[in-house]
Amino acid sequence: MELKAxxxxxxxxxxxxxxxxxxTLTKGVTGLLGAxxxxxxxxxxxxxxxLLPTSGGVSYDGMDVGAEEYRDILGYLxxxxxxxxxFSGRDFLLYMSAAKGIQKRDALRKTEELIELVGxxxxxxxxxxxxxxxxxxxxxxxxxxLNDPQVLIMDEPTAGxxxxxxxxxxxxxxxxxxxxxxxxxxxxxSDLELIADRLMIMxxxxxxxxxxxxxxxxxxxxxxISVINEEKHGV
Amino acid sequence: MNNEKMIARMKELCSAPEPEGKRVFFSSLRxxxxxxxxxxxxxxxxxxxxxxxxxxxxxxILSGFLMLFIIWGCSRSAGNYPFALTxxxxxxxxxxxxxxxxxxxxxLEYASRFSLRSIVLARMFTxxxxxxxxxxxxIIVVRPYLTYSLFRIFLYMMVPFLTASFLGSLYERKKRRxxxxxxxxxxxxxxxxxxxxxxxxxxxxxxxxTIIWTIGFIFLAVGFTGSMRGYIREMEExxxx
Numbered sequence: 001m002e003l004k005a006x007x008x009x010x011x012x013x014x015x016x017x018x019x020x021x022x023x024t025l026t027k028g029v030t031g032l033l034g035a036x037x038x039x040x041x042x043x044x045x046x047x048x049x050x051l052l053p054t055s056g057g058v059s060y061d062g063m064d065v066g067a068e069e070y071r072d073i074l075g076y077l078x079x080x081x082x083x084x085x086x087f088s089g090r091d092f093l094l095y096m097s098a099a100k101g102i103q104k105r106d107a108l109r110k111t112e113e114l115i116e117l118v119g120x121x122x123x124x125x126x127x128x129x130x131x132x133x134x135x136x137x138x139x140x141x142x143x144x145x146l147n148d149p150q151v152l153i154m155d156e157p158t159a160g161x162x163x164x165x166x167x168x169x170x171x172x173x174x175x176x177x178x179x180x181x182x183x184x185x186x187x188x189x190s191d192l193e194l195i196a197d198r199l200m201i202m203x204x205x206x207x208x209x210x211x212x213x214x215x216x217x218x219x220x221x222x223x224x225i226s227v228i229n230e231e232k233h234g235v
Numbered sequence: 236m237n238n239e240k241m242i243a244r245m246k247e248l249c250s251a252p253e254p255e256g257k258r259v260f261f262s263s264l265r266x267x268x269x270x271x272x273x274x275x276x277x278x279x280x281x282x283x284x285x286x287x288x289x290x291x292x293x294x295x296i297l298s299g300f301l302m303l304f305i306i307w308g309c310s311r312s313a314g315n316y317p318f319a320l321t322x323x324x325x326x327x328x329x330x331x332x333x334x335x336x337x338x339x340x341x342x343l344e345y346a347s348r349f350s351l352r353s354i355v356l357a358r359m360f361t362x363x364x365x366x367x368x369x370x371x372x373x374i375i376v377v378r379p380y381l382t383y384s385l386f387r388i389f390l391y392m393m394v395p396f397l398t399a400s401f402l403g404s405l406y407e408r409k410k411r412r413x414x415x416x417x418x419x420x421x422x423x424x425x426x427x428x429x430x431x432x433x434x435x436x437x438x439x440x441x442x443x444x445t446i447i448w449t450i451g452f453i454f455l456a457v458g459f460t461g462s463m464r465g466y467i468r469e470m471e472e473x474x475x476x
Contacts, residue, residue: 048346068348072276076346082339086291098285099347099354101276143343 001061002026003047003151003181008056010042017042019205020056029177031192031213032185033224034202040185041079043202044155047183048076060151072101075149077140079156083128089139090115090124096143107146114142119168133160141169145176152182158191170195189221201227282349286357294327294362302369305392309377315440317377318391319430321370322399322422328362329403329418332466337415345470352470359463370396383440390448391440397455399425404462408469 003025010018017039034040045051047058049065058065060073083092090111097107115124118138128136137160144152157173158166174195176182186192192199192213199216201209201224209227217223277285301323308317332355335341345351374388381388402425403418410417433439 045342050342050345068350071346071350072348074346076343078342078346080339081343084334084338084340095289096343096347098277098282098289099344099349101282101348103277104285147348 001150001181003058003060003065003183005047005058006056008043008046008053008058010039010046010051011054016205018046018053021207022056023200023207023210025181025183025198027177027179027181028197029173029182029184029195030198030200031196032183032200032202033187033189033192034185035187035228037204038202039205040187040202041155042205044076044078044153044183044185048074048153050076070151072147073150075144075147075152075154077144077154077157079159081140083136083139085127085129087128088125089120089128089131089135092128092139093143093146097146100147102147110146114145117145117172118142119165134162134165137161138165141172150180152176152180154182154184156186157184158186158188166191189224193220203228276348279353282353283357283361286354287361290331290358290361294331295365298324298327298366298369302373305373306376309380312380315391315433316430319395319426321392321396322425322429324366324370325396325399325403325425326419326422328359328366328400329407329422330415331358331362332404333407333415333418334358350470352467355470356467366396387442387445387448390445390452394448394451394455395425395429397452397459398429401455401459401462404459404466408462408466 005021005023007020007022008018009016009020019039021043032040032043042051046053047065049058049067049070052066060070063070084095087095093111093114094107097111102110115121118141120135120138120142123131123135128139131139137157141154141157144154158169161169170191173182173184177195177197184192184196196213198212199210199220200207213220217226301320305317305320308320335344335351335355341351344354370392371389374385374392378385378388383391399422403421406417406421438444
């Protein structure tokens, strides 16, 4: 099980958002760190098959990420998403189940299960537009898990979560990441300190460093800053 | 031996053998209660019918009401004004087509198995088909109240409808995140324009101009189809940033 990026590049007119990045993701949690505008979201979209690379390619076990079969095993949480105004949290999950091609009976079971898992049991029948930022984010996390994904890509998943929710999310991801490929992007270093097995650090569209979490200094934040500032290349 | 013969010969020699015992293998899995690969997923037909329930109810209600109003208008000898109401029907279809982008659900839908393209196509197909079928029924129902031939009524109903659909689809492509008001305004303006047109050109509904209406119908149908194809093609690589 591996998700492979091979010299993947994305260019928007005169801006290179992702510049010839090559890496292989295997089972476990990988943290993607970078400042705002580093190209994390573009990379996430390339890995999710939402964007086509300008050059290079992304494949999962040899399968192109634009394939329906790939989307079938993909769980994706975008940085920013909306919801149809008439939907309750439960409706939203059932709708996403249908878009993911899950049969109604399984969708109902999975929806109830995930609503409890992300702690939205009391708010499941409330309209999503009445949800707080944290509740909406938890709903987004739930939808990403609907199809028991083998590849889970989450863009800033902890944004808007309170400290208690952050801990719950960390535990959830640590469990999920044991036998799946999980990629989390964030600009908050502490989010990754306890759960990431591997790290990738991006700056201005380029991969500045990648390696095992254990290979970093104990103070991850200091290590991240040193990589960003000194352009220490470990790639 | 030329290249073509060589390729054919190579295909013959290198072709994969027919799978043998595949059915026996799968039935043995069933007997032993072992999983047959991926769990059952929806077929495209199930998906299409499932999307029906996600189309906003107010669109069905407004479309139905509008069609009844057109029939009522024709039965009350309201002249050619009822024809000018058909652009309003296109509003529902345009609102449904741009709904994912409008409510920022497009990225989530794009990454799902059926993808944004299938979802939008399913909605557009369902609402568009319902509108067209409804209009055809209206044409048949109002025929006894009007002096025009069935073909001319068809043109007088479809040309305004397609005008709004075509212009609205062009607008939807340009203004992705617009709240839908632009498309609605186009439908209303088209409706007003067709209602007011006889004031400026009294011969508009004369039989001798049927050829102009026919050319207009073909132009709009081709233009609308092309525009929607472009819209769908853009979803293959949405420009998010």
